Amino acid sequence: MTLAMGCALTLGQAAAVADPPSADPGPATAGPTDPPASGPAAPSTTDRAAPPASGPAAPPASTSPAPSAADPGAAPSFEPKPPAAHQDPGPSAFQKWLDDTIPAPSSVLPGLGSAASAPGGWSDPQALWNAIQSSPTGDPFFDEAPPDLARYAPGDVIASRDVSWPGVPMVFLTVLTPVQRAIQVKFRTTNSSGAPSFGTATLLLPFGRWTGPGSRPVLLNAPPINALNRRCTPGYVFSHGFDLTTGGTGNDFVPSPTMWAASRNYAVVIPDHEGPLMAYAEPTVAGHIMLDTVRAVRHLMPDEFGASRFAMTGYSGGAIASYAAAMLAREYAPELAPNLAGAAMGGLPVDYESFAKTFDGTYASGLMLTVTLALAREHPEILSRMNHLAQWAAISPLKDVCSSTMADIGVFVPYAAVANMADPLHTEFADMMFRRLSLKGKKAGMPIYVYNGVHDPWMPVAKAEAFYAEQCALGVPATKSIVGGEHILGYFDGFLGSTQWLGERLSGVPAPNACEVAPRPDAAAQENTSGAAPSDPPRGEKPSAAPARRVPSPSAHPRRHR
Numbered sequence: 001m002t003l004a005m006g007c008a009l010t011l012g013q014a015a016a017v018a019d020p021p022s023a024d025p026g027p028a029t030a031g032p033t034d035p036p037a038s039g040p041a042a043p044s045t046t047d048r049a050a051p052p053a054s055g056p057a058a059p060p061a062s063t064s065p066a067p068s069a070a071d072p073g074a075a076p077s078f079e080p081k082p083p084a085a086h087q088d089p090g091p092s093a094f095q096k097w098l099d100d101t102i103p104a105p106s107s108v109l110p111g112l113g114s115a116a117s118a119p120g121g122w123s124d125p126q127a128l129w130n131a132i133q134s135s136p137t138g139d140p141f142f143d144e145a146p147p148d149l150a151r152y153a154p155g156d157v158i159a160s161r162d163v164s165w166p167g168v169p170m171v172f173l174t175v176l177t178p179v180q181r182a183i184q185v186k187f188r189t190t191n192s193s194g195a196p197s198f199g200t201a202t203l204l205l206p207f208g209r210w211t212g213p214g215s216r217p218v219l220l221n222a223p224p225i226n227a228l229n230r231r232c233t234p235g236y237v238f239s240h241g242f243d244l245t246t247g248g249t250g251n252d253f254v255p256s257p258t259m260w261a262a263s264r265n266y267a268v269v270i271p272d273h274e275g276p277l278m279a280y281a282e283p284t285v286a287g288h289i290m291l292d293t294v295r296a297v298r299h300l301m302p303d304e305f306g307a308s309r310f311a312m313t314g315y316s317g318g319a320i321a322s323y324a325a326a327m328l329a330r331e332y333a334p335e336l337a338p339n340l341a342g343a344a345m346g347g348l349p350v351d352y353e354s355f356a357k358t359f360d361g362t363y364a365s366g367l368m369l370t371v372t373l374a375l376a377r378e379h380p381e382i383l384s385r386m387n388h389l390a391q392w393a394a395i396s397p398l399k400d401v402c403s404s405t406m407a408d409i410g411v412f413v414p415y416a417a418v419a420n421m422a423d424p425l426h427t428e429f430a431d432m433m434f435r436r437l438s439l440k441g442k443k444a445g446m447p448i449y450v451y452n453g454v455h456d457p458w459m460p461v462a463k464a465e466a467f468y469a470e471q472c473a474l475g476v477p478a479t480k481s482i483v484g485g486e487h488i489l490g491y492f493d494g495f496l497g498s499t500q501w502l503g504e505r506l507s508g509v510p511a512p513n514a515c516e517v518a519p520r521p522d523a524a525a526q527e528n529t530s531g532a533a534p535s536d537p538p539r540g541e542k543p544s545a546a547p548a549r550r551v552p553s554p555s556a557h558p559r560r561h562r
Helices: 002-009 012-017 093-101 125-131 166-176 234-240 257-263 283-302 317-332 352-359 365-378 380-385 389-394 405-409 428-435 463-475 485-507 521-525
Strands: 157-162 181-190 196-205 218-222 267-271 308-316 341-344 448-453 478-483
Touching: 093 389, 125 380, 125 389, 157 283, 166 181, 166 196, 166 234, 166 257, 166 283, 181 234, 181 283, 196 234, 196 283, 218 283, 218 317, 218 485, 234 448, 257 267, 267 283, 267 365, 283 308, 283 317, 308 317, 308 485, 317 341, 317 463, 341 485, 352 365, 352 405, 365 380, 380 428, 389 405, 448 463, 463 478, 478 485
Parallel strands: 218 267, 218 308, 308 341, 341 448, 448 478
Antiparallel strands: 157 181, 181 196, 196 267
16 A cells, blocks of 8 residues: 555656657558547446535536547546435545545645535546546557547447558567468447447458358457556557567467467457456456457458458456457347357456455455456546545556556555445445446357366356356357366466367357256246146146256366366
């Protein structure tokens, strides 16, 4: 905590960071139009929790002036939700002492606003929200969106550019994979509240023409970016090289799915799945970007990829993206169903509530605090639950770190040390956030492959088992592999099985149904129109055998370790 405060107090002007110079990798080819650009829009907070307004409300995003490249977007709106069943507890004595001892950033730094004009007792939420954003990269391709973004449909191409230099060498350096060409595409997508946003992805074309049946298959590889800075994304690294100020490397693994796919002459797309706000671990943002990447690639090169099969894969932080895409495909991109061959996901953090409550104040707490800051970029109401200490940390250089830097700093720091609620994980607000971030109960829109290390302390195998069972019950063609090792070794142990499954899907082999699915009890009851009790057969018929239990078949466990 002391280190976080020190960083913030010495560099507290992070809200006014100037655009750093950056080499332009090449001109961008515009989509339907290529108008003057502005920063990514702030997420709407309609129907989200907020304190009662005590002053004029912040203007909604649609009525605010277009922000500059250094300004992440327009002011979020804060509309009150219906009264909660119970009031969340106020701050503890320790939390009150912290806020009495540490001044609020707005009281020290110019430009963070005045409480006199702020809604609900906030110290200008727009300014605080602006201040927690990643510093601009200096490259408009990643920093700016067209002011008429809303007129584009999800997946429409806004701009594209060839980044074969330095992209091709960087692909080789990062994942030891030779490719012929690298193309970056910028496209319209949708943020967590349903508002227009933009995404970026890098398309890698291998050497040689595709000589297999049909169109060239495409693999979407979602590496675990796990970062807060736009310079940490694979797209930035491929177009600008390594950034020593952030340590950004694109964060892919070796052995790499990119390497595997290119060796089979597949095309590879690597989405920057945290979005322009770098909302690490926000599942809806990641899922929408993955699906809109498929749309954008098909729009960009329709002759080459219009009829292609697309599969996707991710592990750990990257698994959030492939998982969310599978869960959201049916409602967000139903027209892609014939093209979506399957999604593999390993070491998946499927249950945020369980993870947060299990690891609060432990060796993993720094990771959770990093995720909380990232989520506040898409869900600004989190800012009102931060105490002054947390607000200082959020606007400090910590907001621009890559990978695990902030996670290392926050080890053993509990949520109560950075919140203004006595028991922050057991409140109405926390329950609301966990519900909003959960995709539980949705039916995957494509076949899935789930793998997990049997000794993974971060992502317990029981959670993977429960998710697999849920999808089996919903009728999804699902395969499960419980492999040896913990979180790191689980990736290596599961790589061969996951890529074999992906190769079969991209080759057109039907996905195996590794679940023996019996009729659901509620469905059987609905189908019984004879008027007899559900357990009785219709008159004149002999009782049939009891339906088989819904259990995974042996093929569901290609590698099972007990």
